[in-house]
Amino acid sequence: MATDFWTSTHYKQLLDQEEVDVVHNLDKERGITLEDFKLIKLHMTNYIARLAQNVKVRQRVVATAVTYMRRAYTRRSMTEYDPRLVAPTCLYLASKAEESTVQARLLVFYIKKLHSDDKYRYEIKDILEMEMKLLEALNYYLVVFHPYRALSQLLQDAGMGDATQMTWGLINDSYKTDLILMYPPHTIALACIYVASMLKDKDNTAWFEQLRVDMNMVEKVATEILDFYDNHKTITDEKVNAAMQKLSTRT
Amino acid sequence: MAGAAYGHLNLEESPSWGSRSVDCFEKLEQIGEGTYGQVYMARELKTGEIVALKKIRMDNEKEGFPITAIREIKILKKLQHENVIKLKEIVTSPGPEVDEHGKSGDISYITFFALAEIRSYSTVSHMDYIFLFESTGGHKYKGSIYMVFEYMDHDLTGLSDRPGLRFTIPQIKCYMKQLLTGLHYCHVNQVLHRDIKGSNLLIDNEGNLKLADFGLARSYSSDHKGNLTNRVITLWYRPPELLLGTTKYGPSVDMWSVGCIFAELLHGKPILTGKNEPEQLNKIFELCGSPDEVNWPGVSRIPWYNKFKPSRQMKRRVREVFRHFDRNALELLEKMLTLDPSQRISAKDALDAEYFWADPLPCDPKSLPKYESSHEFQTKKKRQQRQNEETAKRQKVQHPQQHTRLPPLQQSGQAQAQSQHWAGGHNHPMGNTGQAPLATGAPSHHQYGKHHGPSGGPNRYPPGGNPNPGAGGYYPDWSAGQGGVGFSSGPYPPQARAPSSSGPRGSSAGYGVGPPNYSQNVQYGGSSGAGGRGPNVAGNRNQQYNWQQQ
Numbered sequence: 001m002a003t004d005f006w007t008s009t010h011y012k013q014l015l016d017q018e019e020v021d022v023v024h025n026l027d028k029e030r031g032i033t034l035e036d037f038k039l040i041k042l043h044m045t046n047y048i049a050r051l052a053q054n055v056k057v058r059q060r061v062v063a064t065a066v067t068y069m070r071r072a073y074t075r076r077s078m079t080e081y082d083p084r085l086v087a088p089t090c091l092y093l094a095s096k097a098e099e100s101t102v103q104a105r106l107l108v109f110y111i112k113k114l115h116s117d118d119k120y121r122y123e124i125k126d127i128l129e130m131e132m133k134l135l136e137a138l139n140y141y142l143v144v145f146h147p148y149r150a151l152s153q154l155l156q157d158a159g160m161g162d163a164t165q166m167t168w169g170l171i172n173d174s175y176k177t178d179l180i181l182m183y184p185p186h187t188i189a190l191a192c193i194y195v196a197s198m199l200k201d202k203d204n205t206a207w208f209e210q211l212r213v214d215m216n217m218v219e220k221v222a223t224e225i226l227d228f229y230d231n232h233k234t235i236t237d238e239k240v241n242a243a244m245q246k247l248s249t250r251t
Numbered sequence: 252m253a254g255a256a257y258g259h260l261n262l263e264e265s266p267s268w269g270s271r272s273v274d275c276f277e278k279l280e281q282i283g284e285g286t287y288g289q290v291y292m293a294r295e296l297k298t299g300e301i302v303a304l305k306k307i308r309m310d311n312e313k314e315g316f317p318i319t320a321i322r323e324i325k326i327l328k329k330l331q332h333e334n335v336i337k338l339k340e341i342v343t344s345p346g347p348e349v350d351e352h353g354k355s356g357d358i359s360y361i362t363f364f365a366l367a368e369i370r371s372y373s374t375v376s377h378m379d380y381i382f383l384f385e386s387t388g389g390h391k392y393k394g395s396i397y398m399v400f401e402y403m404d405h406d407l408t409g410l411s412d413r414p415g416l417r418f419t420i421p422q423i424k425c426y427m428k429q430l431l432t433g434l435h436y437c438h439v440n441q442v443l444h445r446d447i448k449g450s451n452l453l454i455d456n457e458g459n460l461k462l463a464d465f466g467l468a469r470s471y472s473s474d475h476k477g478n479l480t481n482r483v484i485t486l487w488y489r490p491p492e493l494l495l496g497t498t499k500y501g502p503s504v505d506m507w508s509v510g511c512i513f514a515e516l517l518h519g520k521p522i523l524t525g526k527n528e529p530e531q532l533n534k535i536f537e538l539c540g541s542p543d544e545v546n547w548p549g550v551s552r553i554p555w556y557n558k559f560k561p562s563r564q565m566k567r568r569v570r571e572v573f574r575h576f577d578r579n580a581l582e583l584l585e586k587m588l589t590l591d592p593s594q595r596i597s598a599k600d601a602l603d604a605e606y607f608w609a610d611p612l613p614c615d616p617k618s619l620p621k622y623e624s625s626h627e628f629q630t631k632k633k634r635q636q637r638q639n640e641e642t643a644k645r646q647k648v649q650h651p652q653q654h655t656r657l658p659p660l661q662q663s664g665q666a667q668a669q670s671q672h673w674a675g676g677h678n679h680p681m682g683n684t685g686q687a688p689l690a691t692g693a694p695s696h697h698q699y700g701k702h703h704g705p706s707g708g709p710n711r712y713p714p715g716g717n718p719n720p721g722a723g724g725y726y727p728d729w730s731a732g733q734g735g736v737g738f739s740s741g742p743y744p745p746q747a748r749a750p751s752s753s754g755p756r757g758s759s760a761g762y763g764v765g766p767p768n769y770s771q772n773v774q775y776g777g778s779s780g781a782g783g784r785g786p787n788v789a790g791n792r793n794q795q796y797n798w799q800q801q
Contacts, residue, residue, distance in 0.1 A: 008329060097325060098316045099469070099477075104314060128315040132343075132396075134782060136270050140341045142325045 005145045005184065013181075015074060016139065024077035032078065038178075040078065043240050044069055044087040045176050047114075048235060051091055054110040055102045059172065060146060063159065065094035067144045072137045074181065079245055081133065081233045085122045089130040097142040099155035104128060123183055144180075147171045147189035158207045160196065167196045177228050187213070191221035193226045198222075273344040273397050276304060293400060302339065303403070307396040315591035316396075323465045324398070326442050334433025336453060336463040338401040353421065403463070404456045409625040410451030416622070417657045420577075423516045424448050424613035426452075428602065429460035430509060435598035439500040444468050445483040447508035449515070450694065458616030471501060484508060487521050491542065492533045498556035503592035504602070510587025517576050517584075519658035532559050539590050540567030579606040730786050 005011055023037045032040075045066050052062045068090040072081065086109050095102040104124045111120060122130075148171060155164055170192035174180070179188055190213060197204040208215060260745070275291040277303075288308035294301055307320045327338035359765035407426065411418065418426075430452060437444055443453075445467040447770055453463045467483050478498035484490070490507030492500055514522045523538065525531025541561040542550045550556055567586055576584065583604045586596035596604075 007331070092315070093321075096314075096316070096321050101314070101318060131315045136343065139270070140324050141328060143329055144320065 005186075008143060008145065010141075010143060010145050011184065013071075015181050016185065017182060018110050020070075020074055020181050022074070024073075026077040026079040029245050030079060032243070032246050036171050036246060037073075037078075039235065039240050039243040040083055040180070040247070041073065042176050042235070043068060043244065044083045046093050047084075050114060051088055051107065051110055054114070054158055055091075055095075055106055057091075057095055057100045057102060058098070060148065061091070061098045061100050061147045063148070063175055063180075064098050064144045065090040068094055068134065068138060069182050069183055069199070070178055072134060081130075081137070084120045084246065084247075085126055085130050088122065089127050093129055093131055093134060093142075110217045124139055142247065145185045146180075147174070147185040147192065150186050151189050154193060158193060158204055160193065160200075160202065160204070163193075163196045163200055163202075166199065167192050170195055173228070174225060176232075177224065179221060179224060183217070187221055190218045191225060194218055194222040195225050270340065273342045273395070274300065274302070275342065276399070301402045303400040304342075305398045307398065309395065319466050320396075322469055326465045326468050326470065328444065328463075330437065330440060332433060332436040334460065334461050335436065336403070336461045337401045338400060342397050342399055343578060344395045344397070374609075400463070402455075403453035403461060405454040405588065405622060406450045406463075406625075407452040407460070407512070410454055410622060410658050411449065413622070413625055415657070418659045420659055421611045421614035422619055423659055424607060424611070425458065425616055425619065426454070426516070427509075427513055428607055428613045429616070430462070430512070431598045431602050433460070433462045434505055434509065435602065438505070438598055441470050441472055441613050442468055443471050443502060444505050446485060447505050447512065448485045448488045449512060452512075454503075456621040458619035460616075470573045476660055486528065487511065487524055489531065491532060491535050491539075492553065492590065493591055494528055494535070495550070495556055495559060498554075498593065501794060502597065506590050506595050506598060507592075509598070509601070510584060512585060513580075514573060514584055517580060518573065519656045529559060533561070535590075536561050536565050538568055538572060539588055541565040542590045550591070569786060579604070579609050580608070587754075611639050643718045670779060
């Protein structure tokens with residue numbers, strides 16, 4: 001939704017790393033570590049993206065859904081809020097909030113198609129019930145600003161129109177981390193342009209300098225993005241499965 | 252999933268996250284019946300603060316939390332302005348509740364049959380509870396959700412429908428200015444309200460006006476490529492481009508509605524009162540002239556233009572029909588009621604109009620008189636309480652409104668006094684004023700008394716019974732105030748008002764008869780399904796909620 005980011009609740013709700021990296025006590029009791037916590041959120045981000053591909057919604061809906069999921073877990077435990085239900089519910093709610101409504105029926109159909117595993121099999125009523133809990137967990141704050149919005153304009157301005165595809169992809173991947181909870185979206189956009197400049201060997205120093213933005217912050221986000229890619233290579237299915245195993249079995 | 256777990260969720264959470272229970276509030280009185288469900292006046296137990304609780308109706312929702320409610324919440328959370336209603340918080344109630352009438356206020360998700368058992372569900376085993384829940388319709392959410400708003404004493408329709416109340420010109424300017432300021436703020440924030448009408452403009456006793464009911468609102472951007480539904484805005488306030496089926500539109504749709512309200516405030520009653528969409532268009536064309544490629548370039552490419560274009564050429568008659576308005580008012584109205592949306596005045600430009608800067612200036616909201624709370628719903632309820640069930644029922648269907656509105660006073664400061672005079676002239680109980688209604692039709696004591704008789708000038712109405720045949724118009728104060736221009740000499744529309752029976756205005760006899768235009772049953776009849784204005788008229792609102800797209 002278009003409006004002024006600086007007056008938005010999104011801005012007021014930006015969190016510090018320490019606030020985001022809190023594993024809920026109930027989850028700790030199940031042996032879930034911070035690394036597991038991050039892995040599960042990453043895994044769920046991918047799950048949301050795959051579901052979204054099937055039900056055919058815009059990237060923006062995916063981005064909003066992932067943001068909801070990550071926000072929810074800063075306040076709720078995975079023990080009480082099974083990520084395998086929360087993830088599709090976030091997509092369901094985001095599709096409404098972003099005016100691209102997806103029927104719950106359709107979502108359930110694709111959940112079953114993607115996962116034969118019983119642990120993923122939730123029904124319409126489960127999604128609708130979780131939707132209410134999720135709304136409450138989000139305190140009904142549903143507007144999310146995304147880095148995509150200013151992207152094409154910034155790229156044009158930087159003379160990097162040819163890097164649109166790459167930068168867009170970098171932004172998509174940034175949702176595999178908690179960056180969207182911690183930094184203003186335009187900072188993430190600039191960091192992705194910064195990374196793209198590096199990858200394309202283009203010197204944009206002068207352009208960045210005249211922007212009058214906090215370059216330390218942009219570089220910090222860029223570093224986190226690069227770290228994520230490094231770290232991503234070490235993630236294996238076994239690790240993800242081990243983390244998922246620690247989640248509660250369904251009651 | 253554990254069905255009973257929901258209510259416990261908040262208990263261990265910090266209060267800033269997760270919503271409070273509705274039990275923090277004491278419901279005082281139902282003050283409205285909206286699209287979503289009931290609206291209550293309530294008191295917050297801890298602070299004593301009076302608020303309005305708007306229940307989000309969850310029945311018939313196969314798709315969970317209604318997208319209309321999501322839109323409204325999203326929009327209200329981002330709009331923070333003195334002329335936009337403030338959403339204070341959202342509270343939940345974990346299960347079905349029982350309202351003061353002993354009925355379930357929450358039949359929405361559970362059948363009556365199961366209710367008794369649910370009510371004592373602490374004694375029912377967990378499994379039974381889940382079974383009951385699932386057996387009574389499955390997908391429905393079992394609690395209720397309320398939006399908590401600041402409490403407002405009136406809505407514009409309720410206030411202007413008050414027997415005997417007349418707005419002054421500075422008062423009308425003051426309300427219009429606030430309406431435009433609030434709307435400008437919405438438009439700047441790229442929100443279209445899409446249901447501007449009197450009952451959605453709330454007024455408090457400090458004279459502040461706030462836009463409310465964003466249930467049809469949505470965000471837009473000028474580069475928005477998608478289509479928007481044209482099934483929005485209550486019929487009487489719906490602009491021609493929507494009636495002609497356009498799905499690409501912007502803030503100008505709201506400005507048409509503002510024009511209708513503006514004219515209504517000055518005219519004393521709604522101006523374009525179609526029963527259905529073709530009739531509404533026809534009334535617009537009769538007033539504003541027929542659209543063509545000259546006055547509205549591109550109109551012939553709008554989807555239903557060929558279906559609805561008038562068979563004959565009609566000329567614009569706004570200036571003729573409303574010639575009793577002052578020059579600046581008329582000039583502004585002309586710009587608001589412009590057929591071509593791209594030429595219609597914006598809220599920002601309207602605020603700069605001469606009208607708001609010429610004498611008499613808009614008054615300070617705080618200087619306005621304080622009125623006893625008037626929500627249409629309340630007045631109606633009080634009336635009904637004094638009648639037996641049967642009569643009340645019939646009345647609701649036939650004529651929820653029993654009085655005509657009055658045009659504005661030309662001088663400021665009289666509203667209160669006139670109000671006192673008028674209160675006695677009706678058989679329409681007015682809350683707790685304590686004034687015993689006088690016999691109806693006995694307008695003996697003041698200059699506006701002729702309103703009680705058959706309305707209209709000598710040329711158009713049966714002469715009998717008009718106590719002041721020489722007055723020269725329906726609204727004699729206009730004649731007096733504006734150099735003797737009588738309204739009746741320019742009948743609009745041709746078959747204008749229904750001749751009311753010579754009986755008292757409050758009697759039911761006068762409302763079922765007469766030609767459709769401007770007769771009371773058309774203006775206020777919910778059963779017509781066309782132009783209901785109050786929040787109580789379900790038929791029309793339901794129609795609006797048939798979202799075609801988005």
